[in-house]
Amino acid sequence: xxxxxxxxxxxxxxxxxxxxxxxxxxxxxxxxxxxxxxxxxxxxxxxxxxxxxxxxxxxxxxxxxxxxxxxxxxxxxxxxxxxxxxxxxxxxxxxxxxxxxxxxxxxxxxxxxxxxxxxxxxxxxxxxxxxxxxxxxxxxxxxxxxxxxxxxxxxxxxxxxxxxxxxxxxxxxxxxxxxxxxxxxxxxxxxxxxxxxxxxxxxxxxxxxxxxxxxxxxxxxxxxxxxxxxxxxxxxxxxxxxxxxxxxx
Amino acid sequence: xxxxxxxxxxxxxxxxxxxxxxxxxxxxxxxxxxxxxxxxxxxxxxxxxxxxxxxxxxxxxxxxxxxxxxxxxxxxxxxxxxxxxxxxxxxxxxxxxxxxxxxxxxxxxxxxxxxxxxxxxxxxxxxxxxxxxxxxxxxxxxxxxxxxxxxxxxxxxxxxxxxxxxxxxxxxxxxxxxxxxxxxxxxxxxxxxxxxxxxxxxxxxxxxxxxxxxxxxxxxxxxxxxxxxxxxxxxxxxxxxxxxxxxxxxxxxxxxxxxxxxxxxxxxxxxxxxxxxxxxxxxxxxxxxxx
Ligand SMILES: Nc1ncnc2c1ncn2[C@@H]1O[C@H](COP(=O)(O)OP(=O)(O)OP(=O)(O)O)[C@@H](O)[C@H]1O
Ligand SMILES: [Mg+2]
Numbered sequence: 001x002x003x004x005x006x007x008x009x010x011x012x013x014x015x016x017x018x019x020x021x022x023x024x025x026x027x028x029x030x031x032x033x034x035x036x037x038x039x040x041x042x043x044x045x046x047x048x049x050x051x052x053x054x055x056x057x058x059x060x061x062x063x064x065x066x067x068x069x070x071x072x073x074x075x076x077x078x079x080x081x082x083x084x085x086x087x088x089x090x091x092x093x094x095x096x097x098x099x100x101x102x103x104x105x106x107x108x109x110x111x112x113x114x115x116x117x118x119x120x121x122x123x124x125x126x127x128x129x130x131x132x133x134x135x136x137x138x139x140x141x142x143x144x145x146x147x148x149x150x151x152x153x154x155x156x157x158x159x160x161x162x163x164x165x166x167x168x169x170x171x172x173x174x175x176x177x178x179x180x181x182x183x184x185x186x187x188x189x190x191x192x193x194x195x196x197x198x199x200x201x202x203x204x205x206x207x208x209x210x211x212x213x214x215x216x217x218x219x220x221x222x223x224x225x226x227x228x229x230x231x232x233x234x235x236x237x238x239x240x241x242x243x244x245x246x247x248x249x
Numbered sequence: 250x251x252x253x254x255x256x257x258x259x260x261x262x263x264x265x266x267x268x269x270x271x272x273x274x275x276x277x278x279x280x281x282x283x284x285x286x287x288x289x290x291x292x293x294x295x296x297x298x299x300x301x302x303x304x305x306x307x308x309x310x311x312x313x314x315x316x317x318x319x320x321x322x323x324x325x326x327x328x329x330x331x332x333x334x335x336x337x338x339x340x341x342x343x344x345x346x347x348x349x350x351x352x353x354x355x356x357x358x359x360x361x362x363x364x365x366x367x368x369x370x371x372x373x374x375x376x377x378x379x380x381x382x383x384x385x386x387x388x389x390x391x392x393x394x395x396x397x398x399x400x401x402x403x404x405x406x407x408x409x410x411x412x413x414x415x416x417x418x419x420x421x422x423x424x425x426x427x428x429x430x431x432x433x434x435x436x437x438x439x440x441x442x443x444x445x446x447x448x449x450x451x452x453x454x455x456x457x458x459x460x461x462x463x464x465x466x467x468x469x470x471x472x473x474x475x476x477x478x479x480x481x482x483x484x485x486x487x488x489x490x491x492x493x494x495x496x497x498x499x500x501x502x503x504x505x506x507x508x509x510x511x512x513x514x515x516x517x518x519x520x521x522x523x524x525x526x527x528x529x530x531x532x533x534x535x536x537x538x539x540x
Pocket of ligand 1: 015016018020039040041042044045046
């Protein structure tokens with residue numbers, strides 16, 4: 001097989017004395033969509049945060065196209081350009097208009113001219129149906145619209161991999177669908193994605209593979225239909241049982 | 250997705266119940282509250298005024314404090330002193346606003362290389378904030394000129410103003426810092442994920458939000474400084490209070506102090522009202538955001 005886009009190799013991370021990621025191995029190939037599921041505190045967010053170096057890890061290696069992410073060849077910002085992340089709480093810059101939120105990184109980090117960056121923004125915003133909101137401030141938008149802007153902001157530097165951390169968890173139910181549609185579109189365009197989600201129906205729909213995490217380990221990893229309808233590990237079964245009881249499958 | 254957009258583009262016409270008709274008020278209902286306020290206030294103030302002006306000592310008080318001729322005579326002198334106050338105040342405000350933010354940035358830097366700056370900021374703030382303004386003014390305004398350092402001005406007014414600037418910079422930087430700390434952590438995470446450096450994160454994300462958070466608190470400090478400039482009189486600077494004092498010493502009449510007081514109030518009351526207005530608007534904005 002070819003080199004994985006993202007290769008996670010024996011990754012271990014502690015927060016102080018707490019073991020948060022425990023010998024995680026995971027390869028994600030180009031155009032692949034991998035969903036991470038698991039109980040609260042199982043380490044899903046931490047795994048994503050390690051991948052784009054928002055937090056350091058203690059042992060193991062993460063490679064992007066075969067190159068370790070802490071390799072000097074990435075320079076200060078090379079990795080940021082190639083891996084985008086979207087957070088549950090959107091974290092848009094509230095004092096900047098939508099268009100400035102989207103063009104800040106290309107301009108200030110990747111040296112794209114203001115003109116050029118702003119010329120490209122409508123097209124990007126348009127992909128997610130947001131072009132008419134370019135001149136608004138985040139607080140003038142609904143949660144779903146804000147989250148779409150956050151996705152556009154992450155896509156603006158043209159990343160190879162997009163990390164999505166429970167991007168619909170803070171949204172009202174009627175707004176979730178729009179954001180999930182956007183992610184489906186991205187998959188159709190071939191974006192490589194790692195998605196933390198509690199929406200099992202969505203995971204079944206969009207994922208090529210689903211990984212179940214517990215206490216920092218990937219206990220089970222399979223295509224969605226298989227993992228969701230015929231889980232092998234007792235922990236996975238228990239987790240899915242709870243999800244069904246909560247009415248989310 | 251498209252339905253959500255359509256809804257925002259064109260407000261739906263509602264066929265539900267009409268808004269309640271505004272009840273018509275009788276003239277009595279409409280104007281009585283206002284009339285009661287005016288009459289009762291006038292009554293209270295009238296009584297107080299009467300008590301004061303019929304007091305045995307009132308003629309003496311009036312002569313000593315509210316002598317119109319003395320006021321008119323002292324006004325040019327006191328006003329020129331007041332211009333000194335305003336000049337010092339405006340220049341100091343600008344310098345303090347800039348220095349305050351620099352010290353706040355030093356204080357909030359992370360990483361081992363920034364340790365000297367961080368330690369400097371902490372010591373600076375502890376020392377300057379803990380010392381009474383009047384001591385700083387005496388120390389700098391009298392002390393530094395006495396050193397006769399070659400090439401440095403020996404103006405007491407200048408060094409006294411430096412003392413005020415240093416003291417207020419310490420307060421101001423703490424205000425800025427509280428604003429910086431109030432910016433949610435997610436902002437830093439987002440900026441870092443986008444590849445912004447620590448400095449760019451401050452410049453483009455944290456500081457603009459922090460400054461906006463603390464504008465009301467900064468305006469309050471500005472009002473306080475406006476009054477504290479009068480402290481410069483203790484080192485002989487000819488500001489409004491000092492000029493009034495000189496006039497009093499010559500004429501044994503205190504009306505010049507009233508002139509100085511009125512001048513200060515003319516400057517501080519609008520400023521305080523403006524601060525209230527900004528604070529209120531700021532609160533409303535926050536409330537709207539959390540709803
Ligand atoms: N900054 C931190 N400092 C200390 N411990 C942390 C920190 N962030 C996370 N943890 C701990 O690490 C563990 C994994 O957290 P993580 O946020 O990765 O879980 P998660 O699977 O994303 O959970 P959730 O579904 O609730 O988002 C938890 O036990 C958490 O308490
Ligand atoms: Mg999480």
